[in-house]
Amino acid sequence: MNGILLVDKPAGWTSHDVVQKMRRLYETKQVGHTGTLDPMATGLLPICIGKATKVAEYISDDRKAYVARAVRGIRTDTGDTTGVVYARSDVPIPDNLDDVLRTFTGEQLQLPPMHSALKYKGKKLYDYARMGICVPREKRPITVTKLACLERGDTEISLLAEVSSGTYIRTLLDDIGVAAGCFFTMSDLRRVSVGNTTVDGSYTIEALEAMPFDARKSLLLPMDRLLDHLPPIHLPAKRLKPMTNGMSTRISFVVEKAPIYRIYAGDVFVGLGIVKEEDGTTNVCMKKVLV
Secondary structure: OOEEEEEEEOOOOOHHHHHHHHHHHHOOOOEEEOOOOOOOOEEEEEEEEHHHHHHHHHHHOOOEEEEEEEEEOEEEOOOEOOOOEEEEOOOOOOOOHHHHHHOOOEEEEEOOOOOOOOEEOOEEHHHHHHOOOOOOOOOEEEEEEEEEEEEEOOOEEEEEEEEOOOOOHHHHHHHHHHHHOOOEEEEEEEEEEEOOEEHHHOEOHHHHHHOOHHHHHOOOEOOOOOOOOOOEEEEOHHHHHHHHOOOOEEEOOOOOOOOOEEEEEOOEEEEEEEEEEEOOEEEEEEEEEOO
């Protein structure tokens, strides 16, 4: 049993809670998620089952889109409304908010929040934060491809943000609030897509619990479904067995430069591989065999 399940994560659950639940529902320990959602967040959480766990890190690398709500006038230590308020502002939301949003699109550097699962000297940042300790962090490159205001009131806004993997939306909102002079703190977050896959095709925990086992099993998507951001290499069907046995395949056609590829033998998705150029020849080598 191998594949990807699209789960609509409920508020109050950690991503690990969802993994534990799926282990029980699918009766296997081989389950993993593809990018952490904070407990307060809801929305699309792709779950990898069986051999699909081998590609989880590559699904996590794809772009993601969120709908976020933020309240005006406060900043908190966590960047969301669950935290302690440490700054306030009476400045109204500016009329030129769209102009401010435009300055936050494109490639940029973002300082990760202390309340996050990133590690410093082997310990997660939120462990330091809970002890009141602030440790050094390096800004990380992110890309914001889309940022649009969906709703706007006197005390609250709603934004659509399409971002690269590793972007902290609550930090983005906090930075926008500082730039706008009115302060924003995230009050709600929903992930609406991962790559080209949207939350519309996902299933709630309650719906999955109500299904018989075979019905749940039928919901698993092919392992390459969420890997369309990786370029494909198509080999003849006869190369299936050699490739699964660790042999490389020489190719004569040109492929786009990439660190990793989806490898197919005929119509079969073999797994993920790399391209090596040696002595004037180009060879495809497997990195993750999934058949």
